[in-house]
Amino acid sequence: MKALVTVMPKPSVLDPQGAAAAEAIRHHGLEKVGRVRIGKVIELELPDGAPEALLHEISRDLLSNPVIEDYELEIVEK
Amino acid sequence: MKALVTVMPKPSVLDPQGAAAAEAIRHHGLEKVGRVRIGKVIELELPDGAPEALLHEISRDLLSNPVIEDYELEIVEK
C-alpha cells in the first residue's frame, strides 16, 4: 500500500513562497490568479496493513508541525 | 475554480530529503517503510475558465523544474 501525506501551511501563517509564486504567475499571463499556497506532499511506500493510527502519529509529529501546518493523510490501497 | 499542481522529483533523481525522512520514519516505529519521496503541492485559486493550456505552461515553466521534476495538474471545478 501507499500513503500520501499532504502538509499545508495554516492560513494564519504567512507564506511568502506562495505570494512570490502568485506574483510570478501573474507576470506569466494569468493576471486573475487568486491566492496561491504552497505545501508539501510526502509519498510513502508501505507494507500492507501498516497501522493507520501510527501513520497519523507520524504525520502529525514528524511530517508536519501543528503550530504552523495542517496535514491530510490519504491511504492508497493497491 | 481551483488548480492543484503536484510536483515530484523524477524517479531517477536523488531525493535526499525523502531519504532522510524515510530514516526518521523507521526510527519512529515504521521499520518497514519503503521508498519515501517528497514533493510540493501548489494550490491556485483561479477565475473560472482559466485556460488549461496556460495552466500547464505555468506548471511546467514556473512551478516545476523539468530538469529534475515532473508535475501533475488537477483542476477542481466547484
Place this chain on the structure above:
Amino acid sequence: MKFSVLQFPGSNCDQDCVHVLNAMPGASANFVWHKDSSLGGCDAVVVPGGFSYGDYLRCGAIARFSPIMQAVKEFAASGGPVIGICNGFQILCESGLLPGALVRNRGLHFICEHVWLRVESSDSQFTNAIPTGRLLNIPIAHGEGCYFADDATLERLNQNGQILLRYTDAEGVDSESGNPNGSRENIAGIRNEAGNVFGLMPHPERACDPLLGSTDGLLIFESMIGQAAEVAAA
C-alpha cells in the same frame, strides 16, 4: 560552569561554541553526541546552530527525536539552563521546549549579516549582565528565522516577559526595516515560562572576538556563567 554542546549530524556551529566557551573564564565545554542518552553531568546545555539532518522536512524536525533530546527535556524539566542558537532554537521549538515556530524568511533568501538587537529584559539568567534596553550587535545567518506564534501565545509571551531579544534598526527602534526576516513583533529570542530555556536566531558565539567586529555575544554567555556562580555561592 560546565557546558555540554550537542552534536547532531549536520550541526556546524558546535566547534565554534566550544571554542568560545573554553576561552571564557569560569567556563568549560564538551561535545555530546546525538546518539548518547546522557548529558554527562553538565551545568548547562548548548544546542548549537547548523543544519541538523540537513534541515530536511523542517528545520529541527528530525533532530527533535534524537536520543539526546530526551535527556535535554529531563534536564530542562529539572530547571537546568538550556540555550538554543539558530538551528538550536528551531530544535527547541520543534521539541515543544519553547513555544512557536520558525518559518522561511520573508525575503525567501538566506541572510548572513550583523543585526541590531534590543535586550527586552535583563531579568533572566541569559541576560542579567545586560541592562534592559541595551542594543547588541550580533550576526544572524539563517534562511528560516521568521518567528511565528499565534496571537494568544504572543500575548502570553509579552505578559510573562518571555521575549528577551527583538530586532531593531541602528536607532534601536523595532521597525519593519530593522526586521531582517519578518518575525512577528520583531522577535529574535524568547525564553520558556520557567525561564531556564532560551532560544535565539542570532549567533552570540560569532560576536565574542574584537577581530570579528563585536564582543556583544559575550554578554549572554557571561550572564549564564555569572548566574551559575551566584547559585553556587548561595
Place this chain on the structure above:
Amino acid sequence: MTELTPEIIAKHGITPDEFERIREILGRDPNFTELGVFSVMWSEHCSYKNSKLELKKFPTTGPRVLVKAGEENAGVIDIGDGWAIAFKMESHNHPSAVEPFQGAATGVGGIIRDIFTMGARPVFSMNALRFGDIRGDSTEARTNRRLFAGVVAGIAHYGNCIGIPTIGGEVYFDDSYAGNPLVNVFCLGILRHEQIARGAASGIGNPVFYVGAETGRDGLAGAAFASRELTEESKQDRPAVQVGDPFREKLLLEACLELLASGCVAGIQDMGAAGLTCSTCETASRGGTGVEIDVNLVPKRESGMTPYEILLSESQERMLVIVKKGEEAHVRAIFEKWDLPYAEVGIVNDDGMMRVREGDVVAVEIPARKLADDAPLYAREAAPKVLPPALDLDALPEADCHAALPALLAHPSIASKAWVWRQYDHMVRLGATVLPGSDAAVFIVREANKILAASTDCNAIYCRQDPREGARIAVAEAARNIACTGAIPLAVTDNLNFGNPHKPENFLQIREAVEGLAEACERFGTPVTGGNVSLYNESPAGAIDPTPTVGMVGIVEDPAHITTQFFKTVGDAIILVGEAGDELGASHYVLAIHGKKAGLPPKLDYDRELAVQEGVRVAIRSGLVQSAHDCSEGGLAVALAESCMSGPSPLGARVEIPSTSTRADVALFNESQSRILLSVEAAKADAVLALLHQRGVPVCRLGTVTSGAQLEVGAAGQSFVWPLDELRKAWTSAIPDLMEP
C-alpha cells in the same frame, strides 16, 4: 553485448586513432563497458589531453611547496609551525548551464571533497562567476537572471549547509557568457604536515572500501558531458544533472577526517568526474599496483544498473578508501558512527590491472597506468597572434563624466555584490575578520592560529584583447588585493575557461594566457598548486571571452597588519601609490559608457608592480596605514567611491588628481596598473610619502577624507561633486533592483 559500431565509438568522443591506441593497449578490441571507461578517462575533463602540454609551463615548485600540482587531488603549501594548506579551484560550468542550482551546488561539493581527500579540514570557499547581461527585459536577460539567481542559491545551499564559509569571489556580467555561464569554485583546507593523505592504492592485499551515497544513474558520463560544446542537443542530455546532498557530504567529511586520523587508511580518493572508474584506476596507477572491484558489492540506489552505468555514474558524495589490512573493523565502526552507507568492494593486487567484475564475470580489464596516464596528448594548432589596434582616443568622445561615475558604479560587474555574499554564510568557523566587500578576504584559521588572505581575479576583457597581458594582470591584481590587506602572497590556483581548443584562434588564447600566467607567477614568487581546465565553453553565439581565473592565497603575519579598503577617519590624508595613469584601452569605462570592447589592455610593469605592492606592505606593517584599496575596473574614480562607501559609515573625500591628460575621463577612469589608494592619519602622511619615495615608488597626496556627504574630485582642470548617497544608491541597489524588482 553491444557491438561497437563507428557511430557508438564516435558518440563516446573516441577518435579512430584513439580507438587504435586502445586496441594496442588491450591487445584486443575493448568491450562496450571498457569503451565507456576509456571515453571518460580520456575526456578533456579527466585527461587534459588538449591542455597538458601547456600546463607543463606553470612554475610548480618553491620552498613552501609540500605537494606539487598534479601529484594529488590538490597541492599543499607550508604555512609554518608544522601547518599546511591545501587549496584548489574547479569549474562546474556546463552542469550549471543546464541546472544552475544543482550544477553549482555539486560543484561546491566536488571541490570540498578534493580538499578533505588530502586530509585537510576545509575552512573556507570562494567563487568566481560569469553570466550574460542581466539587464533588460529580453528573454536572454531573463534567462541570465535565472542562471545567476540559481547559481548563487545553489552555492549558498551547499556551502551554508555543510558549514564551510564562503568568504570571497567575484561576479562579472558580459554578453560573451550568455548561454554559457562560468561557475568556478575554490576551497581551502588546513592540515598538519604529517596529515597529508595520498590517493594511492598501496599495500598488496589491502581491502578497498566504498563509502558514501549509493550509486544511481545520475550524472552519467558527466565528464564526457563537460568536454563537449553545449548544443541544443546536449541540453537534452538531462539525466547528466546530479543532485547534491550537502548533509551527506558533511557526514562524509567528518567520517573521512576521523578515519584519516585513525591511521587505518593506506590511500583515499574521492569519486568526482568519472566516479568509480577514475578513482580505481588513478589509485592503482599512483600506487603502481592493480585494483580489483566487484560492482555487485557497490551500494546502489536503483535496480538493474549495468557495470557500464555503475562505473560511469557521477553520483555525488562518494569516496574510495584503501584500508590497511586488519583495520577493517575499526573502519566499519567509524562509518557506522556517521550513518554512512559503505561496502568492501575489492582488493589491491600486484598485477597493475584495473579489473572490474560483476560477480564471476569480468566486465573490465585494463592496465591501470595506461588508462590513467597514457591518454593521448595533443599539441593543437594555434592561430598567428594579431593584437587589436590601440584605442583611438580622438575617435572616442569624452562622455559626461559627472553622469559616467554613477553609471559605472551601477554596472552589474562593478556594483556591490552584497546581494550575493549576504546569501552565503561567511561567518561560520569564526574566521572572517575582513568580510566580503573589501579587496581580499582575510580569514583566521582558528585551529592553526594563522591568518590567511585570499582573492580571485580575472579581467576577461583584458584577456580578450590580449590574453597574455590579461593573464599577467590577473595574477598581479590578485597579488595587489592580497597586499592591500597587509598579507604576503603564497601560491596560486587557476581555472582556465576557454572555447573549443580545436579552433586555432581559441588555442592561441589558451597558449598566450598560460604563458602569461606562468611568467607572472614566477615574478610574484607564487607557484601554481593546481587548478582546472574547462574548454568547449561555447554557445551557438560563439566562444566566451578567454577567462583564466586566478585564485591567490596569502598570509598575514600579525593581526595588527590586517587592513581594509574603506576610509576610517575624517581628516585622514588620501594618498595614491603608483602613477595617475592614462590607459583607457579595454577599460570598463569604454565598455559601460561607450558600449565597446576596444583597444589594448593596460601594460603591466613587473618591477613597478612589485615595488608598489612591497611599498604598501611595508607601510602597513609599520602601522602607518588606515585603509588600502587597489584600483581595478573603473579606475581611480571608482576606487575612491568604493573607499568612501564600503565602510560601516560612509565618509566623504576631497581630492585633486594630478593630470596626465587634458581629458577628465582619462584621468578618472583609466585602468593603468600598479596603483593603490591609501588613507593615512594626517600626521603620518609625510612619513608614508617619504617611505615610498625612498623605495623609488611613485606616490603623491591626492587629498583628504571629509565628513562631507560628497565626493569632490578635481581632474584635468574640471571639478566634480558627487553626493555620496547618489553614488551609494547606484552602487548598492543596482543588483537587488535587477533581481528583485
